Amino acid sequence: MNDELELEKNKKHSIEIIIDRIVIKEGIHSRLYDSLESALKLADGYAIVDVMGEKELLFSEHYACPYCGFSVGELEPRMFSFNSPFGACPTCDGLGTKLEVDIDTVIPDTSLSLNEGAILPWKPISSQYYPQMLASACKEFGIDMDTPFEKLSKADKDIVLRGSGDKEFYFEYKNDFGMTRETWMKFEGILPNIERRYRETNSDFTRDQMAQYMTNLPCPTCHGYRLKEEALAVKVEGKHLGEISNYSITEGLNFFEDLELSEKETQIAAPILKEVRNRLGFLNNVGLNYLSLSRAAGTLSGGEAQRIRLATQIGSKLTGVLYILDEPSIGLHQRDNDRLVDTLQGMRDIGNTLIVVEHDEDTMMAADYLIDIGPGAGEHGGEIVAAGTPKEVASNENSITGAYLSGKKFIPVPNKRRKGNGNKLEIIGAEANNLKNVSVDIPLGTFTCVTGVSGSGKSSLVNEVLRKALSRKLNRANAKPGPHKEIKGIEHLEKIIDIDQSPIGRTPRSNPATYTGAFDDIRDLFSATNEAKVRGYKKGRFSFNVKGGRCEACKGDGIIKIEMHFLPDVYVPCEICHGQRYNSETLDIRYKGKNIAEVLDMTVEEGLEFFQNQPKIARKLQTIVDVGLGYIRLGQPATTLSGGEAQRVKLASELHKRSNGKSFYILDEPTTGLHVDDIGRLLGVLQRLVDENGDTVLVIEHNLDVIKQADYLIDLGPEGGDGGGQIIAKGTPEKVAASKKSYTGKYLKPILERDKERMKEKVKQKEK
Numbered sequence: 001m002n003d004e005l006e007l008e009k010n011k012k013h014s015i016e017i018i019i020d021r022i023v024i025k026e027g028i029h030s031r032l033y034d035s036l037e038s039a040l041k042l043a044d045g046y047a048i049v050d051v052m053g054e055k056e057l058l059f060s061e062h063y064a065c066p067y068c069g070f071s072v073g074e075l076e077p078r079m080f081s082f083n084s085p086f087g088a089c090p091t092c093d094g095l096g097t098k099l100e101v102d103i104d105t106v107i108p109d110t111s112l113s114l115n116e117g118a119i120l121p122w123k124p125i126s127s128q129y130y131p132q133m134l135a136s137a138c139k140e141f142g143i144d145m146d147t148p149f150e151k152l153s154k155a156d157k158d159i160v161l162r163g164s165g166d167k168e169f170y171f172e173y174k175n176d177f178g179m180t181r182e183t184w185m186k187f188e189g190i191l192p193n194i195e196r197r198y199r200e201t202n203s204d205f206t207r208d209q210m211a212q213y214m215t216n217l218p219c220p221t222c223h224g225y226r227l228k229e230e231a232l233a234v235k236v237e238g239k240h241l242g243e244i245s246n247y248s249i250t251e252g253l254n255f256f257e258d259l260e261l262s263e264k265e266t267q268i269a270a271p272i273l274k275e276v277r278n279r280l281g282f283l284n285n286v287g288l289n290y291l292s293l294s295r296a297a298g299t300l301s302g303g304e305a306q307r308i309r310l311a312t313q314i315g316s317k318l319t320g321v322l323y324i325l326d327e328p329s330i331g332l333h334q335r336d337n338d339r340l341v342d343t344l345q346g347m348r349d350i351g352n353t354l355i356v357v358e359h360d361e362d363t364m365m366a367a368d369y370l371i372d373i374g375p376g377a378g379e380h381g382g383e384i385v386a387a388g389t390p391k392e393v394a395s396n397e398n399s400i401t402g403a404y405l406s407g408k409k410f411i412p413v414p415n416k417r418r419k420g421n422g423n424k425l426e427i428i429g430a431e432a433n434n435l436k437n438v439s440v441d442i443p444l445g446t447f448t449c450v451t452g453v454s455g456s457g458k459s460s461l462v463n464e465v466l467r468k469a470l471s472r473k474l475n476r477a478n479a480k481p482g483p484h485k486e487i488k489g490i491e492h493l494e495k496i497i498d499i500d501q502s503p504i505g506r507t508p509r510s511n512p513a514t515y516t517g518a519f520d521d522i523r524d525l526f527s528a529t530n531e532a533k534v535r536g537y538k539k540g541r542f543s544f545n546v547k548g549g550r551c552e553a554c555k556g557d558g559i560i561k562i563e564m565h566f567l568p569d570v571y572v573p574c575e576i577c578h579g580q581r582y583n584s585e586t587l588d589i590r591y592k593g594k595n596i597a598e599v600l601d602m603t604v605e606e607g608l609e610f611f612q613n614q615p616k617i618a619r620k621l622q623t624i625v626d627v628g629l630g631y632i633r634l635g636q637p638a639t640t641l642s643g644g645e646a647q648r649v650k651l652a653s654e655l656h657k658r659s660n661g662k663s664f665y666i667l668d669e670p671t672t673g674l675h676v677d678d679i680g681r682l683l684g685v686l687q688r689l690v691d692e693n694g695d696t697v698l699v700i701e702h703n704l705d706v707i708k709q710a711d712y713l714i715d716l717g718p719e720g721g722d723g724g725g726q727i728i729a730k731g732t733p734e735k736v737a738a739s740k741k742s743y744t745g746k747y748l749k750p751i752l753e754r755d756k757e758r759m760k761e762k763v764k765q766k767e768k
Contacts (some may be wrong), residue, residue, distance in 0.1 A: 079230065079231050082226035091419065092221070098219050099214050099215070099217075100195075103161065106120060107149055113146050121209075121210075122190065141164060141187075161189055161191050169184070198211060198214060215369050227293075245292075246292055253719075256276050256277050286311050287336030288311070288454075290455025303330030314349070323354045324354075331669060332454055341363055345366065346710040348368075371384060373385065374400060375400060379631055386398060401676075404677070410758055413733075413759070417712075419711075423444040423445070425441065427466060429484050430482075430707055431483040432464040435482075440622040440714055442714070447696075447709070449714070456719070464481065464482035465481050465484050465487075470496040471498070473493065497663055497664070499665060500668060501668075509556070510637070511636055511637060515649055519634075522596075525591055553576035557574070558574055559572065606623060626681065628648065651667075651682075652685075665696065667699045671705075716745045729745060
């Protein structure tokens with residue numbers, strides 16, 4: 001250290017100072033600590049250990065890599081949360097995705113040429129600006145607009161999609177008023193154009209239009225893991241938090257069960273691991289083992305969200321609590337339902353009370369006490385029909401529920417299974433989500449059911465692949481189907497009808513009468529009365545959506561919204577029309593003694609009787625009664641209908657339409673919220689669609705009464721999540737019931753055998 005150093009002042013130098021030379025032997029720990037401390041103090045937190053004959057080791061006390069300078073702050077819980085700015089990826093703000101233009105929705109059919117409208121957003125529908133600009137650019141750059149897009153050269157495709165760079169073209173634009181605009185400009189390209197119009201516009205309409213052609217793609221920085229680089233650098237057993245979060249509940253449970261730690265690490269992690277294992281175990285026990293830990297809450301079904309809340313309560317181990325659950329079995333396969341029932345009974349056994357609203361037979365039979373409300377629905381219900389143990393309710397002759405529990409009433413197995421019309425849809429190589437290169441045929445002209453345990457891939461196959469592919473081909477929808485190789489047989493279909501549980505309208509103006517088209521006919525009837533003709537009232541006078549006949553105080557809503565600051569809005573009946581929606585002049589017009597408001601206030605059953613001599617109206621109302629909704633009111637606001645009711649109104653609106661047998665209906669768990677008696681009616685309607693029109697009905701379902709009535713079953717599994725995504729069995733219900741690999745078959749077999757015996761007994765009683 002006494003040597004003189006000569007350094008050039010204009011150059012950066014690294015100076016190494018030898019602090020100590022140590023021979024490894026017993027009792028040197030104190031000296032080693034002191035030497036390292038001195039070295040770190042002199043070199044601002046850095047030290048080099050040169051092991052003779054080995055590689056030099058560089059150490060740092062700055063939570064940073066001593067070689068590249070990558071720094072990690074002091075580890076704390078918020079650093080591992082994507083909801084905190086300390087942990088969230090700075091590129092996507094912790095969302096894991098970025099909204100970007102999706103070329104597959106911009107050009108859904110690459111076999112079309114530019115002249116044939118390959119570029120969907122630039123089709124000449126409302127404006128000629130973009131089609132003319134494209135034509136001018138293609139002329140300038142020598143791009144053939146009659147060549148299918150897929151056959152254009154890579155250079156030509158790049159110009160169309162991403163623009164011409166600095167190259168300009170001459171553009172002469174003629175608008176609808178005959179005015180001409182001439183300019184030299186650079187061709188922006190379709191993808192940058194959509195991106196710019198989405199980001200920079202102040203118009204909600206334009207933004208919504210452009211959003212159709214954009215999709216959420218994984219963030220390029222965090223690759224969808226949502227956390228910043230520093231958080232992802234921390235690993236346990238070689239896995240960072242993002243990777244562990246992508247595990248399913250089962251995989252996560254296995255990971256933490258099999259975690260190998262040292263004695264010291266075990267001591268530190270023991271209480272944390274206990275909590276993690278317990279919570280994952282609770283989720284597993286309520287049938288959610290197939291969900292990934294990182295699953296977005298918005299993508300959960302109502303039943304899944306409810307069971308997550310249930311798992312939270314199980315983890316709290318509270319006693320003396322009253323729990324109320326509304327149909328916790330929604331979306332559950334019978335196998336998973338058994339585990340749920342065991343969980344509920346376990347909560348009861350530790351000293352809690354559970355009140356469960358449920359239609360599932362196994363759940364009812366497992367209950368200690370049943371309260372049956374009825375006897376019918378809507379105005380026909382509201383009474384306690386039976387109460388007692390399941391056995392007591394089953395023996396009560398006044399209870400419809402009891403009749404099904406005892407077996408006096410049951411949904412029979414069809415005498416014959418349809419084989420279809422000879423045509424089929426072939427799904428080839430489906431790989432959406434957890435599907436593993438699935439290929440399967442769906443016979444057309446049949447009632448087909450897709451089954452399997454929760455998370456086995458049913459919705460991925462039907463909704464993500466098949467429905468979106470058919471919608472794109474038949475309905476010209478922008479939907480982007482999940483990965484698959486091909487779907488054959490689409491030429492045998494003309495339209496796809498997705499009957500889901502979304503609302504039939506988002507405002508009180510929509511109602512069952514308007515949705516099914518019956519209201520148009522009712523307004524025709526009122527406008528044809530003598531009094532209406534004398535006053536010159538046309539059909540529009542009886543609409544509450546337009547000026548003239550409606551009450552202007554509430555604009556035909558019948559209610560007034562009062563905005564409450566810091567509280568939910570309050571709705572009160574209109575003081576002028578008292579909720580009738582129309583002005584007094586319109587209400588003077590009567591048909592068979594009833595005005596238009598009184599007609600809308602009728603139940604569908606009352607309306608059917610009232611309009612029995614009007615075949616056009618009666619036919620539409622009869623279909624609503626057929627699906628078990630005779631109790632709802634004709635003018636009942638759409639916003640007050642449940643998901644199941646909305647779905648059945650949609651089904652009713654399809655029943656009275658003419659079909660040529662080339663329609664394809666898709667229903668996702670239509671029995672949600674339905675009593676077994678209502679399920680019987682629903683099945684009658686679905687069978688009618690196939691029998692009368694020869695159409696195809698495809699249903700995703702767990703309910704065994706629906707499954708046993710199908711002509712053809714496609715069973716996926718064997719498990720949920722990564723353990724599923726394969727075809728386990730297919731064929732008639734009897735064939736699937738004989739499969740030893742199928743969980744659905746295991747539960748279906750005794751049902752088929754039981755119903756066979758019941759039919760024999762029924763025949764004997766008839767003979768007597």
